[in-house]
Amino acid sequence: MAADHVSLRRNNLSVVLRHVRAAGPRSRARIAADTGLNKATVSSLVAELVERGLLREGQAEIERGALGRPGQLVELDGSSVCGVGAEINVDYLAVAALDLSGGVVLEHRVPLDVAHQDPSTTLDRLADLIREAVAAVDARGGQTAGVTLAVPGLVQSATGSLKLAPNLGWNEVPVVDEMRARLGDPAYPFRVDNEANLAALAEYSELKKDTxxxxxxxxxxxxxxxxxxxxxxxxxxxxxxxxxxxxxxxxxxxxxxxxxxxxxxxxxxxxxxxxxxxxxxxxxxxxxxxxxxxxxxxxxxxxxxxxxxxxxxxxxxxxxxxxxxxxxxxxxxxxxxxxxxxxxxxxxxxxxxxxxxxxxxxxxxxxxxxxxxxxxxxELGFAAAVRGGAQISLDQVFLDPTLIGRDATGVAQ
Amino acid sequence: MAADHVSLRRNNLSVVLRHVRAAGPRSRARIAADTGLNKATVSSLVAELVERGLLREGQAEIERGALGRPGQLVELDGSSVCGVGAEINVDYLAVAALDLSGGVVLEHRVPLDVAHQDPSTTLDRLADLIREAVAAVDARGGQTAGVTLAVPGLVQSATGSLKLAPNLGWNEVPVVDEMRARLGDPAYPFRVDNEANLAALAEYSELKKDTxxxxxxxxxxxxxxxxxxxxxxxxxxxxxxxxxxxxxxxxxxxxxxxxxxxxxxxxxxxxxxxxxxxxxxxxxxxxxxxxxxxxxxxxxxxxxxxxxxxxxxxxxxxxxxxxxxxxxxxxxxxxxxxxxxxxxxxxxxxxxxxxxxxxxxxxxxxxxxxxxxxxxxxELGFAAAVRGGAQISLDQVFLDPTLIGRDATGVAQ
DNA sequence: TACTTAGTTTGTTGGCTCAACAGACAAAGT
DNA sequence: ACTTTGTCTGTTGAGCCAACAAACTAAGTA
The missing domain is CATH 3.30.420.40 (ATPase, nucleotide binding domain)
Known part of the structure; x- marks a missing residue:
């Protein structure tokens, strides 16, 4: 609640980063005009975001024909941070990794009759898929901002436990703890959420992109x-x-x-x-x-x-x-x-x-x-939930860019 | 979105004011400990809030028996700002005025068969009631932070127009414009909202107070x-x-x-x-x-x-x-x-x-x-909606204390 | 065509202000 | 003597403003 200089800075970093996401590549001057921030402030903010690997100077100079000095485009840097989504559903497991600019790094689905498996076996298989996704992110030289698991059931987000999933036949499974253990207590945050919630979030992003x-x-x-x-x-x-x-x-x-x-x-x-x-x-x-x-x-x-x-x-x-x-x-x-x-x-x-x-x-x-x-x-269909899971991890970065790079205050859970 | 020093200050003023509302009278040192703000900062914030007439130094010194220098209690100052709520319903009109500390300054209800009246007549009567409430606030030496009208129907908050109220027999009535005209374009903001929404807000406040x-x-x-x-x-x-x-x-x-x-x-x-x-x-x-x-x-x-x-x-x-x-x-x-x-x-x-x-x-x-x-x-029963209306106007002050007193950036609509 | 000049826009720099913070300290109690 | 409160002083950090150099277009001139 209470704010200081650090949170002020954090907020403005977030404003710039989210504006570039929402409005597309832009010159610093344009960002300043759009957000109401001062040109000098935007320069400073962009410099920090570039240093953290979240933005990059655009290759293209700028649209021709305009008067005055052309601006240097600034755009999302997809190369350094990715969000990973995973999903357990009645008849399949899935993972997806999205980079900061929304690009699909990896998408993988495997059929599995989850309802007739031991939960433990399913979680083992899922851990394999997630390791694979995180490895793919690593291979690209990126950092995993977080992994979010979608499940078709009632989830207590705070404790990370799945209370009830009738269609899976699961009941009171501490999925986050189980998965963290299987993944060797990874540094990135690991969350669970309801499948429909995450899918809704993915559709919301899609909608924003379109309209x-x-x-x-x-x-x-x-x-x-x-x-x-x-x-x-x-x-x-x-x-x-x-x-x-x-x-x-x-x-x-x-x-x-x-x-x-x-x-x-x-x-x-x-x-x-x-x-x-x-x-x-x-x-x-x-x-x-x-x-x-x-x-x-x-x-x-x-x-x-x-x-x-x-x-x-x-x-x-x-x-x-x-x-x-x-x-x-x-x-x-x-x-x-x-x-x-x-x-x-x-x-x-x-x-x-x-x-x-x-x-x-x-x-x-x-x-x-x-x-x-x-x-x-x-348009996403059955892929919405995994996408939403990847998205929600990325959203944390958009809300607090200082989570990534430099001093990285800690990849806080 | 974009924040600067002014919004930082505004936020922290709000944090302190809301904390005193939620947690009750408190010393500056305690506020600092609770909110995480620095003692010196809290002193400065409290001083400004006192100057604006939103807080006051408590009469009582402090609970006895504790070690060290006793703190000066700081509490909500009910005397200077009030929110006013009004309501049009099927068989009555009502107004209420609440002060900053939640005290009821005035509550008045008059039976009226609204459905069988001309909307214009009803609005005239309502204007009388509101003038009466605002006068009561004035008489106490207070300032009206805003008036919010509750109606049992579909409201377009942005334009302040009532689209449809079947039980009143009303249809497409620009209530805000109508009422602002009747009240002689008052300085305070005038809003309309759905009756159930405002009642829910009042119940929420009540709940917070209790639990x-x-x-x-x-x-x-x-x-x-x-x-x-x-x-x-x-x-x-x-x-x-x-x-x-x-x-x-x-x-x-x-x-x-x-x-x-x-x-x-x-x-x-x-x-x-x-x-x-x-x-x-x-x-x-x-x-x-x-x-x-x-x-x-x-x-x-x-x-x-x-x-x-x-x-x-x-x-x-x-x-x-x-x-x-x-x-x-x-x-x-x-x-x-x-x-x-x-x-x-x-x-x-x-x-x-x-x-x-x-x-x-x-x-x-x-x-x-x-x-x-x-x-x-x-516990509020039929009085919930008017209370909620008064509450919502006060909430604006809690969210931005600079609306009141001193430089008062303008009682923005 | 080549060159100059004016005008416009971008992005950076240095100085200023504002607000939070840290630490010291007097005041007021046990 | 010890604790806690609240104020005061100086520091830090971030955003703002104004000035300015850089980069480009447009137009006029040789």
Whole structure:
């Protein structure tokens, strides 16, 4: 809370660094004009950020044709710092490493039937993947700013423990401690977070990249066997008092519906989950239903049928889209996001879900003009969570550039 | 974003002022120890805050029995700055003025059938009340830090316009402009906000006062004819992209239920609204149903019957409590608040609602141990929104003490 | 075409100010 | 004698301002 010269400097370093990220390569003079800082101050700040390896002098001189002395472009230096994201999900493990400028250094996914493994075995495999990612960062001459693990369950961020992950069959696993031990107590911070939260963060970054500014309120729906929700409100991740926010899968929206894994009837999951879609769209002996098949392959087949105009498939998709809208409207009324992002399997099948979904929302939202809520399909799809994990580690650096290089006050957990 | 010496100073003034509010009267040395600021710095900051009339040297010397030189207590100075809150609701207008230390300077409510008035007449009456409140502040030798108006509807905070208030029958009313004109373009800032949002803020302050720290995530339910929701997340009001968040009254929870004023069936309002309770608890010719009767008086009668053990009343209350829990569980799953506060009429009847409500929530929440969500009855009841309005104006001063006194950079809107 | 000059913009330098800090110290108690 | 408070003095660090050199465009002149 209390601020001194050091935090003042830290703040302004962060302002400059984030401005370059948000607005792209720029001359010092331009940064000064944009941020309101003095030219001299910006020079000093940029010099320090260059020294820390976070910014670099741009190769290009500047756009021609302008009057006066051309400026020296300053841009993000992707070479020195990377964030690593990892993910444990029902049927795969994944890692990704992003550099400071958002470039993908590495992305790796391996299929694994996590639910039928011992957690310990899964964590061993994951440790291998993370070591591989960190090695790739090292090989590039970079430093790992942090690793964040995404899990489909309830996470207590403070203690780094996974309280409950029904779809994995995990319960009270101290994932951070377990992983830190496996990785030999690494210097970089290691965090866990909910999969949907991290995916929401990744989508938020993506949105910022595309639309420039505006839109600081976003809801992400991740569709898989279960349904997860991630909420970004006013640019901040909504975590809730104990970090258990976004549990939207069990909203009772269809009292006449199927029995849910949680024991109750009519949960949202039971009408929009992937299993339900497949049951509606196919016969019991249809090979697409085979649970041992890769999810992406099953989705590809559904997509093919939809494109071919198969009536039953289209009907099932329209049905899911409508139910998605019925639950979505609840979220929109409560949270009033600017954007509702369809992630996970909803993204793959977005083209057929979007129309019925939007119409269902329009019918149910109180705020004028549907609360101004746009519905978009995720471009990241199933990769959103790992990306978000890498992103969140990088965000720490953007918030406090002094974590990196020079005096490096300590890669504080 | 970008910070300089002035913002550094502003921040630290704010830190000291807020610390005294949160932790109570304290010596300078203690403030320094608590905040991490240097003793000398705290002396300087306190001196400035005293000069601005926000703090004052405490009368009492200090607790006895301690070793060493006793400290001079420093405490909030309630005498110089007040925040004013106002409220337009279906059947009353209200104002309140709070001083910096949270003391109630004035609280005034007048019954008015707003829905059957011309908006202009209502605003005229409200202007009278506000003038009265500001005059009361003046009479105490104080300065009005700002006035915030609470309305039961969708508010666009930026433009200060009320987009839609179904229960008032209002639509697209530029309330801020209208009121500023009536008040003769006052120097203090004038804002509008949603009634439930402001009430949530007031409850949050109340909570902080009681429990000290912890609990930064809260959901408030205001019960009246309609049902409103206000959300505080991580200490911040959740507003949503367009400021239309918290519209919980029309969540479709009871598909088999009554038709709602909004045209759909099964909205939450239709099973937990006051009208529904009365219909369930009484016969058609029961005088309690008389809508011209004062709400508080009708609630008093229901309370009397419940206390007397009237089976039908108790049944109706249990029913409403359960439905409250069914919808409440949705909110708890999405937002994971530490506390769920029952406001409005739910507060008056809380003793009978709480048990079935808590049980319904426990049955439906995914997170372990009910997500740790406590259910409490509001102490402020129907006065929460005005209090919150006054509070929010004061909060501006706590966030930027330089708004008041001395150089007063301008009572910026 | 080659050269000069004016005008504009960039980025650095040195001096100034402001605010926090550190340490010394008097004051006020045990 | 010992402790703790609060003030005072001098130092440090960071941002600001104004001046200035550098780098370029535009236009006028030979």
């Amino acid at each position: 420039g500014n505006q839109a600081d309120d976003l809801v992400l729906l991740t569709g898989a066997i279960g349904v997860g929700g991630g909420v970004v409100s006013d640019g901040h991740l909504l975590r809730g008092g104990h970090g258990f926010s976004g549990e939207v899968g069990h909203m009772p929206v269809a009292p006449a519906g199927r029995t849910c894994g949680c024991g109750r009837t009519g949960c949202w999951e039971t009408v929009v989950g992937l299993t339900t879609l497949l049951n509606k769209a196919t016969d019991a002996d249809d090979p697409v239903r085979d649970p041992s098949l890769d999810v992406e392959r099953r989705l590809a087949e559904i997509t093919r049928r939809a494109e071919a105009g198969d009536a039953r498939t289209l009907g099932a998709l329209a049905d899911v889209g409508t139910w998605l809208g019925i639950g979505g409207a609840i979220l929109v009324n409560i949270l009033n996001p600017d954007v509702l992002v369809l992630g996970g399997y909803f993204a793959s099948l977005g083209p057929w879900l979007q129309e019925p979904l939007e119409s269902a929302i329009r019918d149910r939202v109180i705020a004028p003009e549907g609360g101004g809520c746009r519905v978009v399909q995720s | 000290g720290n912890q609990a930064d995530d809260l959901v408030l339910l205001t019960g009246a004819i309609g049902v409103g929701g206000g959300v505080v997340s991580d200490g911040h009001l959740l507003r949503g992209g367009h400021g239309f968040s918290g519209e919980v009254g029309h969540m479709p929870v009871a598909p088999a239920g009554r038709t709602c004023g909004c045209g759909r069936t099964g909205c939450w309002e239709t099973v937990v609204g006051l009208t529904t309770l009365l219909n369930k608890a009484t016969d058609a010719d029961d005088p309690v149903r008389d809508p011209s009767l004062d709400v508080e008086r009708r609630l008093a009668e229901i309370t009397r019957r419940a206390e007397a053990g009237d089976a039908r009343t108790l049944g109706a209350l249990a029913d409403v409590g359960t439905w409250l829990g069914i919808g409440g569980a949705i909110l708890v799953n999405i937002l994971n608040p530490d506390v769920l506060v029952l406001g409005g009429y739910f507060a008056s009847l809380g003793p009978w609602l709480q048990e079935p409500l808590e049980s319904a929530i426990r049955d439906r929440v995914i997170a372990p141990e009910g997500g740790g969500c406590r259910v409490v009855q509001s």
